[in-house]
Amino acid sequence: MNAPTAEPIALPTIADVEAAAARIKGVAIRTPLLNFPVLDERLGARVFLKAETLQRTGSFKFRGAYNKISSIPADKKHGGVVAYSSGNHAQGVAHAAALCGVRSVIVMPSDAPKAKRERTKAFGAEVVLYDRDREDRAAIARRVSEERGAILVPPFDDPLIIAGQGTAGREICEDLGALGVKPDMAVIGASGGGLMAGISLALKARVPDIAIHAVEPEGFDDTIRSFKSGQREKNAKMSGTICDALMTDRPGVVTFEINKKLVGQGVVASDTEVGRAVAFAFRELKLVVEPGGAIGLAALLAGKLDVKGKVVIGVLSGGNVDAEMFEKLVAA
Numbered sequence: 226m227n228a229p230t231a232e233p234i235a236l237p238t239i240a241d242v243e244a245a246a247a248r249i250k251g252v253a254i255r256t257p258l259l260n261f262p263v264l265d266e267r268l269g270a271r272v273f274l275k276a277e278t279l280q281r282t283g284s285f286k287f288r289g290a291y292n293k294i295s296s297i298p299a300d301k302k303h304g305g306v307v308a309y310s311s312g313n314h315a316q317g318v319a320h321a322a323a324l325c326g327v328r329s330v331i332v333m334p335s336d337a338p339k340a341k342r343e344r345t346k347a348f349g350a351e352v353v354l355y356d357r358d359r360e361d362r363a364a365i366a367r368r369v370s371e372e373r374g375a376i377l378v379p380p381f382d383d384p385l386i387i388a389g390q391g392t393a394g395r396e397i398c399e400d401l402g403a404l405g406v407k408p409d410m411a412v413i414g415a416s417g418g419g420l421m422a423g424i425s426l427a428l429k430a431r432v433p434d435i436a437i438h439a440v441e442p443e444g445f446d447d448t449i450r451s452f453k454s455g456q457r458e459k460n461a462k463m464s465g466t467i468c469d470a471l472m473t474d475r476p477g478v479v480t481f482e483i484n485k486k487l488v489g490q491g492v493v494a495s496d497t498e499v500g501r502a503v504a505f506a507f508r509e510l511k512l513v514v515e516p517g518g519a520i521g522l523a524a525l526l527a528g529k530l531d532v533k534g535k536v537v538i539g540v541l542s543g544g545n546v547d548a549e550m551f552e553k554l555v556a557a
Contacts (some may be wrong), residue, residue, distance in 0.1 A: 234482050237384040239430040242391035242423065245292040249392060252295075252324065253288050254280050256393070258400040263509050268525060270532040273408070275397055278514055278544030282344070284470075285393055285420055285542050286310075286317030286380075292389030293378050294321045302327050304374030309333070309362040311469050312341025313543050314380040319348035330375060332365045338469060338547040357463050357472075381419030382477030390420045394427030397538055408435055411538040412521040412530065415439040415448040415491065416471040418480030420542060425487040428538075439484070439491030440524045442466040442499070442517075447475050448484065449491040457481050467496045467550065470517030470543055492530060494523040500554045502526055506541070507555045516554070518543035 259274045277285040294306060305328030308318040315331040322329035329350040333342060334357040346352055353369070355362055370377050379386060401408060411428055413421040421439055428435050439448050445466055450458040459475045466472060476484070494502075499516045502523035506514045514522070521539045524530060 234479055235384055236479060236482055237388045237391070237423075237426065239426055241384060241388035242395055242427050245288070245385070245388040246392045246395055248295055249288055249291050249389065252291055253392070255396055256280050258397055259510075261510050268532055268537075270535050270537050271406075272525065272532075272537045272539060273397070273401065274522070275393055275538070275540045276512065277393060278512060278518060278541050282313070282316040282320050282348075283543055283545045284313040284317065284518065285390055285540070286313040287321060288392050289386035289389030289419060289423070290314065290317035290378060291321040291324070293383060293385040294318070294325050294327060296385055297325075297327070297376055301376060304376065305329055306378045307332070307366050307369045307373070307375040308378040308380065309366045310380050311472065312337045312345070313470050313545060315345040315350070316341065316348060316545070318378050319345050319350035323349045330369050330373070332362050332369070334362070336464065338545065338550070340547050341545050344545070381417030382479050384479065387419050387423045387426070387480065387483070389423065391423030391427045393420070393540065394424030397424070398427060398431045406536055408432055408538050409535040410530070410532065411435060411437045412440055412524055413437065413540050414471060414517060414520040414542055415441050415476075416517070417473045417477045418448060418484050419477065420540065421488060422480040422483040424540065425483065429487050437488045438524075438530060439488055440520045441491060441493050442468040442471055442520065443493045443495045445472055446491075446493050447473070449493065451476050451481060452485060452489050452491065455485070468499060468517040468520055470515065471520065492524050494520050494527060494529065498527045499523040500557055503546075503551070503554045504557060512541065513544045513546065513551065514541050515543045515546035516550075
């Protein structure tokens with residue numbers, strides 16, 4: 226008897242990104258694509274940074290959350306939504322749910338930055354805390370979903386979430402096109418891989434030969450190891466980096482299928498390198514960026530990639546950093 230074959234994974238396409246762009250238009254902020262002479266001179270390249278720090282809720286996560294929640298049929302909204310997140314997805318879901326008139330429950334690690342927990346509650350969400358090292362956040366969210374009839378809004382492994390994040394890549398292409406500029410390379414921070422998958426779909430649709438690189442914290446390089454092995458590899462730990470937004474146990478199923486085809490390579494950055502990037506963004510670029518949001522910039526500043534003479538895209542994916550952590554990093 227033949228073994229049953231696995232069902233094919235439903236992958237989002239560039240058409241889904243286009244649909245998401247129409248859905249979030251007038252709600253999500255079209256964030257600027259910034260170019261700084263001081264950064265270009267330092268790297269010997271022309272670098273464009275997508276400032277998702279200026280997005281609603283302070284990160285790109287609002288894009289995917291709103292695309293997902295606004296797509297829920299009216300007769301399915303009665304139980305609300307539930308999500309799990311270290312903070313940025315939490316805020317994105319809470320705010321998107323409020324805008325859509327839907328209740329939200331967010332499962333957050335007890336060590337999530339205080340600012341992220343408080344802002345999630347401020348958007349009207351019910352917050353359930355868990356121990357990152359000992360409890361399974363997905364299992365807690367599933368239990369809430371079953372008990373309340375709430376719809377799960379995953380942080381990354383969902384076609385609508387990925388398509389929503391891809392709208393940032395669509396805007397990058399449009400803005401560079403208006404300048405008559407063709408990008409050679411993109412560096413994108415990776416956690417579960419949703420932002421990278423979405424942006425890669427948009428970039429590759431318009432610039433097929435662009436080289437895209439994942440960037441991960443040292444010790445949390447599950448995506449890079451997965452690229453090398455060809456299967457989803459797991460991180461050995463779930464804490465131990467200042468990049469709180471980039472700590473997941475492994476890449477997503479859907480995101481990995483996209484990223485292994487469109488990206489397939491990456492580098493790591495240490496906490497020290499990330500801290501220097503946060504400080505550089507504040508001192509030289511006058512931008513507030515959280516550690517996880519600065520990891521792509523960290524890789525560039527640390528010389529992890531050869532960018533001389535190239536047009537490079539970076540994404541400042543979030544700016545939700547505790548004041549105490551930020552003060553420590555910029556003072557170093």
